[in-house]
Amino acid sequence: MSKKIPPMAGMKTKAKKGTLKRLLKLLFAEYKWKLIIVFACIIVSTAASTASSLFLNKFIGLIENGMEIGWSGASSGIIRLIGFMALVYATGVVASFFHARIMAVVTQGFLNSTRKKMFSCMEKLPIRYFDTHPYGDVMSYYTNDIDTLRQLVSQALPSLFMSAFTLVFLVSYMLYLSVWMTLVVFGSIFLMFIAIKLVGGNSAKYFLRQQKAIGKTEGFIEEMMSGQKVVKVFNHEEQSCKDFDEINEQLYKEASKANSFANMLMPIMGNIGNILYVLLAFIGGLLILSPNVHNLSFSGQALGIAVVVPFLNMTRQFTNNVTQISQHINHIIMALAGADRIFEMMDETPETDEGYVTLVNAKETENGLVECEERTGVWAWKHPHEDGTVTYTRLMGDVRMEHMDFGYVPEKIVLHDVSLYAEPGQKVAFVGATGAGKTTITNLINRFYDVADGKIRYDGININKIKKDDLRRSLGIVLQDTNLFTGTVMENIRYGKLDATDEECISAAKLANADDFITRLPDGYNTMLTANGSNLSQGQRQLIAIARAAVADPPVMILDEATSSIDTRTEAIVQKGMDALMKDRTVFVIAHRLSTIQNSDVIMVLEKGRIIERGNHENLLAEKGKYYQLYTGSIENK
Numbered sequence: 001m002s003k004k005i006p007p008m009a010g011m012k013t014k015a016k017k018g019t020l021k022r023l024l025k026l027l028f029a030e031y032k033w034k035l036i037i038v039f040a041c042i043i044v045s046t047a048a049s050t051a052s053s054l055f056l057n058k059f060i061g062l063i064e065n066g067m068e069i070g071w072s073g074a075s076s077g078i079i080r081l082i083g084f085m086a087l088v089y090a091t092g093v094v095a096s097f098f099h100a101r102i103m104a105v106v107t108q109g110f111l112n113s114t115r116k117k118m119f120s121c122m123e124k125l126p127i128r129y130f131d132t133h134p135y136g137d138v139m140s141y142y143t144n145d146i147d148t149l150r151q152l153v154s155q156a157l158p159s160l161f162m163s164a165f166t167l168v169f170l171v172s173y174m175l176y177l178s179v180w181m182t183l184v185v186f187g188s189i190f191l192m193f194i195a196i197k198l199v200g201g202n203s204a205k206y207f208l209r210q211q212k213a214i215g216k217t218e219g220f221i222e223e224m225m226s227g228q229k230v231v232k233v234f235n236h237e238e239q240s241c242k243d244f245d246e247i248n249e250q251l252y253k254e255a256s257k258a259n260s261f262a263n264m265l266m267p268i269m270g271n272i273g274n275i276l277y278v279l280l281a282f283i284g285g286l287l288i289l290s291p292n293v294h295n296l297s298f299s300g301q302a303l304g305i306a307v308v309v310p311f312l313n314m315t316r317q318f319t320n321n322v323t324q325i326s327q328h329i330n331h332i333i334m335a336l337a338g339a340d341r342i343f344e345m346m347d348e349t350p351e352t353d354e355g356y357v358t359l360v361n362a363k364e365t366e367n368g369l370v371e372c373e374e375r376t377g378v379w380a381w382k383h384p385h386e387d388g389t390v391t392y393t394r395l396m397g398d399v400r401m402e403h404m405d406f407g408y409v410p411e412k413i414v415l416h417d418v419s420l421y422a423e424p425g426q427k428v429a430f431v432g433a434t435g436a437g438k439t440t441i442t443n444l445i446n447r448f449y450d451v452a453d454g455k456i457r458y459d460g461i462n463i464n465k466i467k468k469d470d471l472r473r474s475l476g477i478v479l480q481d482t483n484l485f486t487g488t489v490m491e492n493i494r495y496g497k498l499d500a501t502d503e504e505c506i507s508a509a510k511l512a513n514a515d516d517f518i519t520r521l522p523d524g525y526n527t528m529l530t531a532n533g534s535n536l537s538q539g540q541r542q543l544i545a546i547a548r549a550a551v552a553d554p555p556v557m558i559l560d561e562a563t564s565s566i567d568t569r570t571e572a573i574v575q576k577g578m579d580a581l582m583k584d585r586t587v588f589v590i591a592h593r594l595s596t597i598q599n600s601d602v603i604m605v606l607e608k609g610r611i612i613e614r615g616n617h618e619n620l621l622a623e624k625g626k627y628y629q630l631y632t633g634s635i636e637n638k
Contacts, residue, residue: 041099048092107154124350127448136222140215148338160328206258207334213251273319284308359470396424397555397586404454429597432606476554480561484533490525496552508551514543
């Protein structure tokens with residue numbers, strides 16, 4: 001279980017160019033008009049919130065005027081101004097309310113559609129992808145990475161735009177009140193951007209690395225959860241904790257650095273803002289006391305308390321919003337790291353299918369096979385040709401492999417020049433040591449992988465010409481690792497044929513000798529299964545998997561250690577059902593328990609990806625070769 005933890009230094013730390021553009025394009029494609037309304041609401045609410053400084057400017061002006069002309073003459077103007085600002089603030093509150101409500105709908109709708117697209121893309125990926133990516137890391141796309149998008153859409157982007165609009169309004173108001181003091185503010189921006197570049201840049205880098213570390217940690221946790229029984233049995237808890245500590249330490253380091261820089265930025269920016277505030281108060285006081293200095297502004301007001309006090313208030317808002325923008329950028333970069341991972345998965349090359357031969361219902365007529373809509377129990381391969389003609393070949397289950405080579409990676413070939421055939425109704429068994437290539441052959445029949453060299457023909461048709469869905473519809477498979485899904489027993493059996501009736505599912509269960517234990521469950525066939533059928537024994541789960549294959553009623557069956565988890569007594573019972581299931585079908589069987597394959601028509605003995613012996617049980621025993629050694633156990637005594 002112990003794994004070498006690769007260093008984090010080599011991981012990608014920059015979001016791909018165009019990720020934000022692609023994200024916004026998807027967002028606007030679905031919610032263009034809602035987002036336009038949101039932006040309008042943001043502009044209105046921002047204008048209302050920043051208008052307080054102008055309100056303060058006018059209010060102080062009226063107070064000063066009242067002190068000169070008397071309160072009776074100024075009171076009406078003050079009341080009108082207060083009423084006007086109350087209306088402005090009320091408008092801002094309404095705009096903020098609609099902005100928040102609409103963004104909640106947009107955010108959840110966007111996440112909903114993104115998850116659907118992700119799942120749709122995932123279902124189109126080849127088996128190779130899942131063999132090379134930890135399940136926990138894939139699950140992290142739907143949890144952690146999706147959550148970063150939620151923060152981006154619902155919080156970071158709207159807040160960023162709100163802060164940007166606020167700065168635009170503030171700069172406009174500042175210039176309106178005093179150009180001289182605005183120039184001082186512009187000078188401080190240079191220091192702020194240096195701080196953002198030095199501190200914020202490092203924060204963004206480590207936030208990206210943190211996202212990768214989170215996915216790695218979740219992958220390890222998922223692996224440990226699924227293998228907890230093995231961990232317990234082999235007393236591996238201490239080593240598992242050490243491995244987790246190593247991975248978790250990496251996450252801690254990246255997260256600590258990211259958040260340290262992020263948390264450092266706020267006080268730095270706050271102190272720059274405080275220094276600017278004091279500096280402007282000092283400069284403003286000097287300008288007020290200097291009679292020879294005229295206020296350069298667009299308002300035409302003289303530089304006095306009515307200008308300096310609102311200006312100081314706007315300065316505080318200005319620095320706060322610059323700080324918020326730097327924080328939002330960090331969050332956006334972290335979200336883009338999650339979006340990068342999501343887009344990487346969505347951009348993975350889907351499982352290609354160049355097949356054009358399809359499987360159809362057919363019926364026999366005087367003129368041969370004819371395609372029909374109703375299910376007749378007769379299947380045919382519909383083969384269109386370049387000249388426009390269509391031929392039909394009855395599905396018999398004749399499978400032949402010709403000089404086949406294959407490797408999961410091009411540099412390492414695991415099957416070498418494999419040739420074999422299985423005629424309709426034959427039972428072909430594969431035996432050999434672990435890693436000899438038995439399961440690989442069945443993976444190639446299913447086209448989970450494609451052969452590097454050679455051909456596989458199904459009823460005389462190259463399987464590369466058959467559409468994968470149709471090919472797999474003609475095959476039934478029972479794997480060594482049983483997968484049951486959350487749902488009733490009946491629904492799990494029906495997984496083999498979605499339009500199967502309850503009666504067909506029960507018949508399939510009886511054929512697999514699963515009906516006896518199912519009827520003794522609390523709710524019979526309506527018993528709910530959860531957590532991969534944890535409320536059943538391993539043997540019972542295997543029986544349901546066999547029933548699932550039986551209800552599909554395919555002409556070709558692949559049994560990969562189908563009875564490996566069943567005790568000897570149960571195996572004898574199941575074997576009768578298996579024999580009935582295999583009758584008149586082409587069957588490929590992989591078994592380590594050689595007693596289950598003695599009645600096979602042909603037994604293939606594999607070693608290091610090559611077929612070294614072939615024949616029936618009696619012939620192979622007579623040869624006293626590898627099969628004889630495996631069957632008698634004499635190989636162990638040498």
